[in-house]
Amino acid sequence: MTRRIALALALLAYVGAGLSNSGGSYAALGLLDRGILLAQQTEPPSLRVYPVQGAVSVIAGAGGNVTVQNGKDGILLVDTGLAASSTRLTTEVRARFKGPVLWIVNTHLHPDHVGGNDAFAQPDAKKPLDFLGARLDGTQPLKIIAHSNVLARLCAPGTSGPRLSDAGLPRDEYATPFKDLRFNDEPVVLHHEPRAHTDGDTIVYFPRSDVVSTGDIFTPGGYPFIDVANGGSVSGEIAALNHILDLTVPGHTQEGGTYVARPRAHLRRSRRRGISRHGGDRPRPRPGRDQEGHDARAGAGRRAVARLRHRVRHRHEFRESGGFRRGDLSKSDGEVGTRLMRRMCAIVALVAGLCEGLTAQGPPGPPVPAPPKIGREGALVDFTGTWVSPVMEDYRWRMVTPLKGDAASIPYKQTVVAIINAWNPAKDEAAGLQCKAYGAPALMRIPGRLRISWQDDSTLKIEADQGTQTRLLRFTAGGALANAQAKPTWQGQSIARWEPGQAPTAGGLALGTSARWGNRSQSLEVVTTNLREGYLRKNGVPYSDQTTLTEYFDRFSEPDGQDWFTVTTIVNDPVHLAAPFVTTTDFRREPSDGKFSPVPCSAR
Amino acid sequence: MRVVLVALFLAMPAVPAWAQVDFSGAWASLYHEDLPERLPGPELGDYMGLPINDAARLRGDSYDADRISIVPEYHCRPHGGDYQMRGLSNMRIDPVLDPVTQQLVAWHTRMGFQEMERTIWMDGRSHPDDMAPHTWSGFSTGTWQNNMLNVRTTHLKENYMRRNGIARSVNATFTEHWMRHGNYLTVTTVITDSAFLTEPLVRSQTWVLDPGQRMGRDICEYGDEVPRERKDYVPNHLPGTNPFLHEVADWYGLPYQVTRGGAETLYPEYRSKMPKPEKPKLVCERYCNCGAAANAVCLLAPSPPPSGQR
Numbered sequence: 068m069t070r071r072i073a074l075a076l077a078l079l080a081y082v083g084a085g086l087s088n089s090g091g092s093y094a095a096l097g098l099l100d101r102g103i104l105l106a107q108q109t110e111p112p113s114l115r116v117y118p119v120q121g122a123v124s125v126i127a128g129a130g131g132n133v134t135v136q137n138g139k140d141g142i143l144l145v146d147t148g149l150a151a152s153s154t155r156l157t158t159e160v161r162a163r164f165k166g167p168v169l170w171i172v173n174t175h176l177h178p179d180h181v182g183g184n185d186a187f188a189q190p191d192a193k194k195p196l197d198f199l200g201a202r203l204d205g206t207q208p209l210k211i212i213a214h215s216n217v218l219a220r221l222c223a224p225g226t227s228g229p230r231l232s233d234a235g236l237p238r239d240e241y242a243t244p245f246k247d248l249r250f251n252d253e254p255v256v257l258h259h260e261p262r263a264h265t266d267g268d269t270i271v272y273f274p275r276s277d278v279v280s281t282g283d284i285f286t287p288g289g290y291p292f293i294d295v296a297n298g299g300s301v302s303g304e305i306a307a308l309n310h311i312l313d314l315t316v317p318g319h320t321q322e323g324g325t326y327v328a329r330p331r332a333h334l335r336r337s338r339r340r341g342i343s344r345h346g347g348d349r350p351r352p353r354p355g356r357d358q359e360g361h362d363a364r365a366g367a368g369r370r371a372v373a374r375l376r377h378r379v380r381h382r383h384e385f386r387e388s389g390g391f392r393r394g395d396l397s398k399s400d401g402e403v404g405t406r407l408m409r410r411m412c413a414i415v416a417l418v419a420g421l422c423e424g425l426t427a428q429g430p431p432g433p434p435v436p437a438p439p440k441i442g443r444e445g446a447l448v449d450f451t452g453t454w455v456s457p458v459m460e461d462y463r464w465r466m467v468t469p470l471k472g473d474a475a476s477i478p479y480k481q482t483v484v485a486i487i488n489a490w491n492p493a494k495d496e497a498a499g500l501q502c503k504a505y506g507a508p509a510l511m512r513i514p515g516r517l518r519i520s521w522q523d524d525s526t527l528k529i530e531a532d533q534g535t536q537t538r539l540l541r542f543t544a545g546g547a548l549a550n551a552q553a554k555p556t557w558q559g560q561s562i563a564r565w566e567p568g569q570a571p572t573a574g575g576l577a578l579g580t581s582a583r584w585g586n587r588s589q590s591l592e593v594v595t596t597n598l599r600e601g602y603l604r605k606n607g608v609p610y611s612d613q614t615t616l617t618e619y620f621d622r623f624s625e626p627d628g629q630d631w632f633t634v635t636t637i638v639n640d641p642v643h644l645a646a647p648f649v650t651t652t653d654f655r656r657e658p659s660d661g662k663f664s665p666v667p668c669s670a671r
Numbered sequence: 672m673r674v675v676l677v678a679l680f681l682a683m684p685a686v687p688a689w690a691q692v693d694f695s696g697a698w699a700s701l702y703h704e705d706l707p708e709r710l711p712g713p714e715l716g717d718y719m720g721l722p723i724n725d726a727a728r729l730r731g732d733s734y735d736a737d738r739i740s741i742v743p744e745y746h747c748r749p750h751g752g753d754y755q756m757r758g759l760s761n762m763r764i765d766p767v768l769d770p771v772t773q774q775l776v777a778w779h780t781r782m783g784f785q786e787m788e789r790t791i792w793m794d795g796r797s798h799p800d801d802m803a804p805h806t807w808s809g810f811s812t813g814t815w816q817n818n819m820l821n822v823r824t825t826h827l828k829e830n831y832m833r834r835n836g837i838a839r840s841v842n843a844t845f846t847e848h849w850m851r852h853g854n855y856l857t858v859t860t861v862i863t864d865s866a867f868l869t870e871p872l873v874r875s876q877t878w879v880l881d882p883g884q885r886m887g888r889d890i891c892e893y894g895d896e897v898p899r900e901r902k903d904y905v906p907n908h909l910p911g912t913n914p915f916l917h918e919v920a921d922w923y924g925l926p927y928q929v930t931r932g933g934a935e936t937l938y939p940e941y942r943s944k945m946p947k948p949e950k951p952k953l954v955c956e957r958y959c960n961c962g963a964a965a966n967a968v969c970l971l972a973p974s975p976p977p978s979g980q981r
Binding site for chain 2: 140208212239241242243248249447455458460463466467469470471473475477478484514516532566590592625626631633637645646648649650
């Protein structure tokens with residue numbers, strides 16, 4: 068029997084050696100020659116941190132073991148344990164290791180391995196929504212990486228996997244046999260193990276530390292767990308275990324390194340057939356003894372066997388009910404026809420791009436509820452608070468009343484020149500039209516502060532201190548105006564919605580099941596009509612009552628912790644403008660509304 | 672079975688999911704803000720809207736535009752990465768895909784001015800060491816925040832924040848936020864520069880999709896445009912000697928102090944304490960219809976010569 072296989076069997080038979088917890092059943096570490104394997108555990112009562120080797124440590128007790136690689140760049144985690152343990156885990160990681168958590172590798176989709184993603188993906192309380200990691204020191208934002216099958220299954224409608232927030236999903240998925248990273252001056256190699264424990268397994272190899280983190284592929288406490296429902300298979304599991312051997316066990320001509328000579332034998336042959344294929348030096352196993360060493364302890368093997376049988380039976384049932392088999396012909400035509408129709412509908416829906424989870428767009432996102440939530444309930448971004456716009460663009464048209472006739476940058480029609488030149492603020496004051504320059508198409512450009520709040524669950528209120536104006540952005544299910552016949556006003560009637568993703572090909576069905584762009588919207592879209600005619604600028608550049616105003620509000624955070632939003636304002640006036648007039652205005656959140664000081668409109 | 676086969680055939684072109692928003696295509700800039708500054712160019716001494724410090728003013732005040740014509744290092748200087756979105760040019764954005772996985776590796780932008788190109792890496796790579804070379808466009812990485820692309824850029828060569836001599840230092844970094852809504856692309860640029868800014872400079876630009884656009888080459892050739900007094904001469908104004916700094920205030924009827932910029936001048940409350948203009952004006956005489964349908968390219972309307980200082 069070769070050394071490799073002996074080690075493999077030792078590996079599989081390994082129970083409780085290395086580290087063990089008196090209160091739990093986990094067997095976390097096994098040292099094999101130069102390789103070190105980290106395996107999973109059940110649920111120990113408390114978190115414990117064990118240095119392993121090199122830059123790698125392991126935290127036990129959070130559900131699945133959490134591997135930590137820590138160095139000058141920050142922290143890389145392999146798996147994040149159960150959601151229930153996430154608070155303890157984040158506290159422990161931040162207390163015991165230095166630097167930001169910049170990488171999370173999920174070995175597979177089970178809740179005891181991805182459950183803590185959300186906790187780490189949440190922005191630091193001091194720096195909310197700090198997508199860049201709030202640093203200018205060269206570090207990167209948190210990235211969560213897993214094989215693409217993990218992301219696909221986590222996002223699939225009706226998934227049995229845990230529900231993660233958008234930020235907690237492993238969106239930096241990879242789909243290649245392996246992927247290299249470099250972190251903390253060490254290569255980090257992710258190997259995909261196809262259809263093993265699941266169909267999205269990753270094992271993580273740290274060559275310099277000489278450690279392999281195996282996820283649930285290596286389970287020294289019992290038989291491997293094959294999650295057939297999530298794409299696992301016995302053959303893939305065996306192949307994965309052999310791959311771990313390849314990574315960790317030196318070849319017989321190699322001295323101490325991790326180089327592995329071509330395998331001379333694989334477990335598959337001996338395990339499945341019970342026949343030695345490893346050369347004459349290995350005695351033929353006795354019947355019934357092939358599993359010896361795998362039953363870790365009293366009872367453990369029986370549990371594992373029962374679990375394995377359950378999975379096999381489950382797969383069998385799935386195949387019985389899910390496939391078209393010859394046996395179906397014995398069923399009634401109606402029964403077969405119904406099933407066939409359902410399947411055809413599913414296929415047609417999929418082809419037609421109507422199956423949101425698969426075809427909607429982009430990387431598979433969380434299932435989009437239908438109908439979409441509106442108003443406060445559907446808010447993806449919080450715009451409430453007090454905001455100020457530092458005037459860094461169009462300064463001499465915004466901070467002072469522009470000179471008469473100065474309409475630079477506005478694509479107005481030639482016919483408007485006479486109106487511009489006729490501007491007379493005294494006349495406006497006399498007519499009670501001091502607020503002509505404070506209408507919705509111009510309000511965001513006036514230097515001042517905005518106070519944004521929810522008036523009710525379906526109405527977002529924007530109060531502007533300059534001109535003491537109030538805009539009401541109404542979310543309605545059908546997008547209809549509250550009263551289309553109402554008298555036009557400075558602020559008009561605004562219909563708001565959370566901007567949906569880009570629709571499939573306009574005018575037709577999307578062909579095929581190609582992924583699509585633009586599915587992850589977070590913008591607030593506002594369309595305003597029923598406007599009273601007013602001024603785009605205080606010096607009388609006009610817009611008409613035929614104007615339609617479209618706005619997009621987008622919020623972001625900066626590395627210094629400041630929150631901003633940019634509003635893109637598109638003024639479409641067929642009467643006075645030769646083209647849509649598009650401006651963008653940037654607002655920064657203020658810590659309080661202490662500087663919000665309403666003043667009346669002024670025509671000058 | 673046929674249905675299944677047809678469905679599978681139709682599904683064959685499927686590509687892996689890889690990004691949230693498609694920015695690829697040809698884009699035309701909209702100059703509906705600060706058009707006179709961005710097309711013909713800023714007035715000398717116009718520092719309005721810039722949260723600059725005294726060091727930046729000193730650099731701006733010493734600037735003499737003749738150096739573009741005389742000093743070879745300035746002849747073909749492209750915009751910095753932080754100014755490219757704001758300068759005069761159209762733009763093409765291409766995705767860079769991994770040929771095997773079809774995953775997005777980077778966005779690549781090209782401007783129709785002096786061959787300006789940028790690469791925004793989307794593959795999670797780190798920024799290089801501080802000692803790595805600095806370039807005009809810098810080193811950019813991007814991350815998605817739902818439908819927004821957030822870009823961080825470091826490793827910039829020194830350049831300008833405004834084309835009238837207001838410098839941006841080699842230590843500056845900037846972030847960008849790319850947002851696409853229909854055929855509009857908005858890019859908000861936030862520049863941080865401890866050498867010349869007292870707070871971040873935030874500007875946002877809008878582009879519109881322009882599928883018919885074909886970008887050619889724009890190659891700059893080095894060559895002196897005016898005689899050079901000495902080979903080592905760099906046109907400049909020593910402190911206190913620049914005669915043109917009051918022009919912008921006089922032309923537009925603004926208080927001179929306002930034209931000097933500074934963070935204090937950016938906020939609404941500054942309006943109440945803004946000084947009176949030294950030379951008030953009532954009617955626009957310069958760039959008044961710049962950007963209108965009748966003057967889309969922003970030709971300078973005839974205006975009387977500036978009085979006084981010159």
